[in-house]
Amino acid sequence: MTMDSDPKGKDYKSALARRNFLRGIGMGAVTTVATVAQPAWGGETFQDAFADFFQKDYRRMSAEEIDAALGRIERRAKRRYGVDIDCVNTPPQEGVVFGYAINISRCRGYRDCVHACVKENNLGRDSQVQYIRVLELNDGDFNLEHSDHYYDPETVPVEGKHYLPVQCMQCDDPPCVKACPVEATWMEPDGIVVVDYDWCIGCRYCMAACPYWARHFNWTTPEIPAEEINTKTHYLGNRPRPRGVVEKCHFCVQRTRKGRQPACMEACPTGARIFGNLLDPDSEIRYVLANKQVFRLKEELGTDPKFWYFSD
Amino acid sequence: MRSKILQLLICISGLLLSSVQAQEPMTPQEPLRFEGYPGAPEIKVVPRKDKLVFYPCMMCHAAMEPNPEIRQLNTPHNSEVKHGRGRIWCLSCHDLKDRNHLHTLLGEPVDFNDAYQVCGGCHANRQKDWTFGAHGKRVANWQGPRTLYNCTHCHNPHDPTIKPRAPSPAPHVRAGLKRVQGLPHEDTPSWMKRQEQAGQ
Amino acid sequence: MAVVGFILDSIREMFRGPREYWMWLGALAAIVAFGAWNYSQQLMNGLVVTGMSDQVSWGFYISNFAFLVGIAAAAVLLVIPAYLFDRKDIKDVVLVGEGMAVAAVMMAIMFVVVDLGHPDRLWHLMPVIGRFHWPISLLAWDVLVLSVYFLLNLAIPFYVLYSHYQGKEPNFRLYFPFVVIAMFWAISIHTVTAFLFSANPARPFWHSALLGPRFIASAFASGPALIIIALQIVRKVTSYPISQTVIDTLALIMTTALQISLFFVGVELFTDFYNEGAHAASIHYLFFGLRGFASLQMWIWVSLALNLVAVVILMIHPLRRKIVMLNIACVLTFFGIWIEKGMGLVIPGFIPTPLGEIFEYEPTGIELGVAAGIWAFGILIFTLLAKAVIAIKQRKLVRSR
Numbered sequence: 032m033t034m035d036s037d038p039k040g041k042d043y044k045s046a047l048a049r050r051n052f053l054r055g056i057g058m059g060a061v062t063t064v065a066t067v068a069q070p071a072w073g074g075e076t077f078q079d080a081f082a083d084f085f086q087k088d089y090r091r092m093s094a095e096e097i098d099a100a101l102g103r104i105e106r107r108a109k110r111r112y113g114v115d116i117d118c119v120n121t122p123p124q125e126g127v128v129f130g131y132a133i134n135i136s137r138c139r140g141y142r143d144c145v146h147a148c149v150k151e152n153n154l155g156r157d158s159q160v161q162y163i164r165v166l167e168l169n170d171g172d173f174n175l176e177h178s179d180h181y182y183d184p185e186t187v188p189v190e191g192k193h194y195l196p197v198q199c200m201q202c203d204d205p206p207c208v209k210a211c212p213v214e215a216t217w218m219e220p221d222g223i224v225v226v227d228y229d230w231c232i233g234c235r236y237c238m239a240a241c242p243y244w245a246r247h248f249n250w251t252t253p254e255i256p257a258e259e260i261n262t263k264t265h266y267l268g269n270r271p272r273p274r275g276v277v278e279k280c281h282f283c284v285q286r287t288r289k290g291r292q293p294a295c296m297e298a299c300p301t302g303a304r305i306f307g308n309l310l311d312p313d314s315e316i317r318y319v320l321a322n323k324q325v326f327r328l329k330e331e332l333g334t335d336p337k338f339w340y341f342s343d
Numbered sequence: 344m345r346s347k348i349l350q351l352l353i354c355i356s357g358l359l360l361s362s363v364q365a366q367e368p369m370t371p372q373e374p375l376r377f378e379g380y381p382g383a384p385e386i387k388v389v390p391r392k393d394k395l396v397f398y399p400c401m402m403c404h405a406a407m408e409p410n411p412e413i414r415q416l417n418t419p420h421n422s423e424v425k426h427g428r429g430r431i432w433c434l435s436c437h438d439l440k441d442r443n444h445l446h447t448l449l450g451e452p453v454d455f456n457d458a459y460q461v462c463g464g465c466h467a468n469r470q471k472d473w474t475f476g477a478h479g480k481r482v483a484n485w486q487g488p489r490t491l492y493n494c495t496h497c498h499n500p501h502d503p504t505i506k507p508r509a510p511s512p513a514p515h516v517r518a519g520l521k522r523v524q525g526l527p528h529e530d531t532p533s534w535m536k537r538q539e540q541a542g543q
Numbered sequence: 544m545a546v547v548g549f550i551l552d553s554i555r556e557m558f559r560g561p562r563e564y565w566m567w568l569g570a571l572a573a574i575v576a577f578g579a580w581n582y583s584q585q586l587m588n589g590l591v592v593t594g595m596s597d598q599v600s601w602g603f604y605i606s607n608f609a610f611l612v613g614i615a616a617a618a619v620l621l622v623i624p625a626y627l628f629d630r631k632d633i634k635d636v637v638l639v640g641e642g643m644a645v646a647a648v649m650m651a652i653m654f655v656v657v658d659l660g661h662p663d664r665l666w667h668l669m670p671v672i673g674r675f676h677w678p679i680s681l682l683a684w685d686v687l688v689l690s691v692y693f694l695l696n697l698a699i700p701f702y703v704l705y706s707h708y709q710g711k712e713p714n715f716r717l718y719f720p721f722v723v724i725a726m727f728w729a730i731s732i733h734t735v736t737a738f739l740f741s742a743n744p745a746r747p748f749w750h751s752a753l754l755g756p757r758f759i760a761s762a763f764a765s766g767p768a769l770i771i772i773a774l775q776i777v778r779k780v781t782s783y784p785i786s787q788t789v790i791d792t793l794a795l796i797m798t799t800a801l802q803i804s805l806f807f808v809g810v811e812l813f814t815d816f817y818n819e820g821a822h823a824a825s826i827h828y829l830f831f832g833l834r835g836f837a838s839l840q841m842w843i844w845v846s847l848a849l850n851l852v853a854v855v856i857l858m859i860h861p862l863r864r865k866i867v868m869l870n871i872a873c874v875l876t877f878f879g880i881w882i883e884k885g886m887g888l889v890i891p892g893f894i895p896t897p898l899g900e901i902f903e904y905e906p907t908g909i910e911l912g913v914a915a916g917i918w919a920f921g922i923l924i925f926t927l928l929a930k931a932v933i934a935i936k937q938r939k940l941v942r943s944r
Contacts, residue, residue: 084663088674134477142511159515160597166898169530176824176899177528180514186507197898206745212682213667214674230674232667233590233660236682238600242745244898248600248660250517251591274589275660290486301505302480302497313384315476323477329897332744343472516902517596525901526835 079103088214089227089266100229101266108271112255116262118270121288123221129282129337130222130309130316132325133196136342137303140165140187140194147298148198151283152269153261155253162247162280163198163295198295199224199245199280200328200336207237207246216277222309222337223282225267231276238277242329243336246279282306309337376449377463383474387490389482390456396420398455400442409439421501427465436461436500462494469494545942549708552942556934557927564780564930571923578916581909582657590660592909598902599893603910604658606885607917610765611651612736613758613884615692617766618644619729620796626722632786638703638936639777640770642928644696644729648689650921657913681739688732695725704935709942733758746892748825757807758884763800765880767793768873773925775870783933794869798857801876805850808883828901829891836894836901842886849879 086092086100101118108116145163154160166178170191178195188194205224208216215231218224238246252274264270265285272278283293287306291297296304307314319325323341392398397420413432416422424432438444444452448464463470472478473491480497482490497505516522531539558568585592595602621640625633656662667673668686677683699721706713737758740749771793778785812830815823827833832840853875862868895901906914934940 088667091674137478139505139507140510141508142513145514146511157518159518161514164514164898169528171532174821174899175897176821176895178899179527180898180900181522183510183513185509187510188507206743209679210682210743212676212680212686213664214676214680215667230664230667231661232664234655234658234682235600235660236680236739238597239740239892240743240745242897244597244896244900247597248590250519250593250595251589273661277660287485290484292481292483292485296485297483299480300497302478302492305476307476307485313382315481318475319477322472322475343477516598517591519591520594520596523836523903528834 076106079106083229086229088230090214090217097266104264104266104270108260111271112257112260114257114260114262116260116264116270118264118266119285120266121285123219123223123288126308126310128220128222128309129201129287130307130320130339131201131282131337132305132316132319132323132339132341134303134305134342135193135195135340137301138165138194138196139301140167140182140189140192141300143298143300144196144295144304147294148280148283150259151261151286151294153253153255153264153271155249155251155255156259157251157254160247160249160253160278162245162278163196164244166195166197167192168195169193195340196295197243197245197328198338199282200243200334200338201280201282203335203337204333206240206242206332206334210236210240212236219267219284221288223267223284223287224279225281225284226276226278227267228270228272228276228278233275233277235277242332242334246277248277249274377447380471380474384476384489386474387488388456388459389490389492389496391458391493391495392455395455398443404442411439423501425502425504426500456493458493458495458500462498462500545709546705548942549705552708552940553704553931553935556931556940560930567926568923571919571926574919575916575923578913578919581912581916584909585657585913586662592907594905594907594910596902596904598896598900599890599904601658601889601893602904603885603906603914604654606889607914608651608654608658609736609740609758609889610881610884611647611654611921612689613733613762613880614766614769615644615647615651615689616729616733616759616762617770618647618696619726620763620767620793621770622722622726622729624792626719627726630788630792632788633792635936636774636785636789638700638932639774639929641696641700642932643770643773643925645693645928646921646925648693648696648732649924650917652689652693653917653920654914657917681735681742684735685732685739688728688735692725692728692732695721695728699725700932704932707935707938708940730759733762740888740892745897746825747822748892749888751811753807753811757804757811760800760804760807761880761884764797764804765877765884767797767800768876768880771797771873772870772877773929775866777929777933781933781937783937790866790869791864794857794863797873797876798854798863801850801854801857804880805854808847808850824895824899825891828894829887833895834901836903838903838905839886839891839894842882846879846882846887849875850883853879 082099083103086103087096089097092100097120101120104118105116108114108118142165145161145165148154148162149156152162154162164180166175166180167182167189168174168178170193175195182189182192201218201222201224203218203222205216205218208218208224211231212234213230213232216224216226216237233248235248238248249272253272255271260271261269263285265288268281268284283291283295287293293306296306305315305319307316309316311317319341320339323343325339325341327336327339397403411434413434416433421433436445438446438452441452444454445458445461446452447460453460459470459473469478473494476489479494480492482492494500593602593604618640621633621637624630625637656665659665668675668683670677675683675686677687699718702718703713734755737755740746741751741754744750771790774785774789774793777783811826815826819827824833828836829839829843831837853872856862856868856872856875863872890904894903931940
């Protein structure tokens with residue numbers, strides 16, 4: 032498999048060209064309409080709002096429709112935050128299914144991963160959504176009900192405690208996907224369970240169904256300081272989300288589909304996090320699964336997570 | 344009587360012959376040398392030399408008399424080796440004559456950029472894990488060429504334990520709601536409590 | 544067309560009456576307006592105005608939804624005796640019961656809609672133009688069964704009343720199959736709602752095979768409680784004759800259902816507390832508090848007390864036959880089950896979270912306001928429907944020639 036940073040090569044370039052072309056047309060249309068129509072309610076132009084309302088779900092949109100949706104997302108971000116963002120729709124790579132492992136002997140409870148994720152994924156600073164939660168457990172005890180989520184000592188690790196980071200397990204038999212009444216969440220071919228934020232109706236049944244408390248809801252519109260916005264976004268990933276929809280860890284789809292590490296892994300100073308392609312027998316994750324005594328959380332529920340833990 | 348003595352002579356000479364044969368010099372063989380792990384991925388290691396303050400060490404040490412005696416040093420750098428609880432000292436890793444290099448357990452010179460080869464001499468399991476990706480940190484990408492950080496990037500070899508540091512802030516609760524501090528879970532395990540009660 | 548005349552005449556009947564009737568409608572409308580204003584605040588600011596959180600992501604709205612589906616299902620307790628056991632006295636009021644079912648289903652659906660983060664995207668639920676995740680998603684099942692039940696409970700009374708309006712006898716053979724379907728469908732709506740919760744192994748408090756039976760039993764206790772009160776009110780304010788035997792039958796059904804419901808509570812308590820494991824954390828929190836948190840404790844014990852007092856009253860025949868005592872038992876049962884289904888079932892499913900965190904929930908004023916508005920709307924719908932039904936049944940509303 033070629034290892035260049037642009038795995039799709041020609042297709043990606045032509046998609047980019049098409050997107051830019053359509054963006055040009057869209058911009059022209061919007062400019063025309065904007066000069067004619069007054070900005071409507073909520074500060075959005077009427078045309079964008081109209082198209083938003085009738086937007087189809089991701090899996091049924093054509094390439095042109097997705098490009099138009101990407102354009103609307105970029106314009107909305109400009110209106111809301113005053114920032115020019117780039118929203119792409121990088122497809123999954125062939126022959127890749129992502130897996131993650133955390134060495135819990137190495138985790139020292141820093142929470143660097145939590146905050147790197149917040150920055151990378153444009154999580155609302157005010158809406159307080161965090162995809163990763165680090166649990167502090169007592170030594171000799173692995174009962175999650177005895178955990179402390181809000182530990183705030185002078186230094187970590189605290190004597191007599193150990194730490195367990197939890198985030199979306201990207202289950203291979205996800206109960207959240209079954210629960211959703213409008214199929215707004217599904218598992219992509221590369222194993223990531225994604226949410227179409229423009230299709231979700233916000234019923235929160237998936238949140239009740241998730242055994243790992245991995246899904247979070249935007250009770251309010253995410254507030255992100257303009258200078259901290261990550262402008263490299265993906266439709267299914269870290270693009271600015273609306274209020275009233277569910278979101279969750281998506282293995283940094285905007286990074287991982289381009290070969291980069293997820294933000295949590297990059298931020299972890301201890302190297303406790305291991306990520307890679309489960310289908311590649313030479314990958315680090317496969318080595319861990321073959322050579323370490325791994326376990327998964329709530330294994331007995333049959334969700335088949337692609338997220339393992341081990342200690343050594 | 345005569346046949347019995349003959350049998351005895353044959354036995355004794357056979358024994359002498361075989362012992363003589365055992366003492367013949369053998370062809371010398373090359374000892375096994377570590378050459379990495381079979382099936383190991385290709386890795387590049389982030390260099391360390393540019394981060395070393397006093398490198399090249401021979402700038403000073405060329406003028407100094409090498410002293411192999413194990414002693415407490417009073418040097419301008421790293422005089423205390425908090426590594427191994429007294430099992431090792433400076434020259435266990437640093438070369439006596441060529442201070443610009445480290446050395447393996449077999450005395451082979453090792454460049455500072457390849458310090459992991461020295462660490463792996465004792466921490467072999469760790470080195471294997473590091474080579475295959477279950478330990479340590481990979482830089483930037485999960486796909487494509489692997490670049491890893493050296494052991495010494497995270498672990499100071501003179502004081503390898505990683506010190507506690509302040510954590511990043513604890514999570515908040517939803518905007519508009521307040522978190523109520525509950526009672527912490529009982530820390531003492533039940534079996535310890537029983538013991539304490541029995542002791543009273 | 545005669546149908547249009549029927550509809551228009553019915554609507555005219557709904558909005559005709561003495562001063563007291565208009566005051567009642569006015570009071571309900573005022574509460575509905577208050578609820579609507581609260582909901583507008585929620586639409587403007589988002590669900591952050593409620594007390595729900597990532598930890599307790601369903602609250603007062605879904606609690607009321609679960610309870611109201613039960614009330615809607617309980618209409619079948621009139622339908623079965625009326626049509627299968629050929630009870631003439633019950634047949635006289637079965638349409639009022641179906642009117643209550645219609646109002647209850649409307650309320651239930653409204654409670655789900657106000658709980659949504661994006662109600663403007665409701666069309667995403669429709670097949671073909673949207674994505675209706677049926678038959679995998681239990682919520683999709685619930686939408687389907689509730690919609691069909693709603694239509695059944697509109698269509699059957701519509702046909703029967705329209706026939707009366709025209710001075711004809713309704714064709715029994717035509718509508719009876721739909722009645723039979725409605726009987727099974729009533730059980731299904733509440734079973735599907737129970738499955739909505741019990742299908743989640745992520746929530747050990749809900750993940751029990753007993754949840755379906757518990758829902759049905761508690762619905763068949765709280766539903767008749769409401770119907771008994773409502774029928775007495777109807778009997779009082781209209782001159783429509785409602786036989787006491789109707790009330791007696793419903794009271795007997797309610798007694799049995801309440802006994803079964805309390806038995807199920809006992810079964811749950813034993814199963815969870817005999818060998819108390821981590822799965823019992825929610826019920827421990829509910830009844831005894833956990834790690835310093837106990838905001839639901841008083842509610843559940845009060846609910847249990849209400850239900851126990853009610854079942855004792857109901858089990859003693861002489862007491863049950865006294866109308867005052869029966870009404871007391873009905874009120875106690877109604878509120879006891881309302882607390883048990885909402886605060887005693889929906890909320891504790893989220894406490895502790897799957898990661899062991901205890902975070903409590905309290906509905907905000909806006910949630911209470913919206914809920915009050917929806918309840919008032921339901922009562923309003925029931926009032927209007929009952930008004931038209933009674934008028935037609937009394938042959939006061941006939942097609943003018």
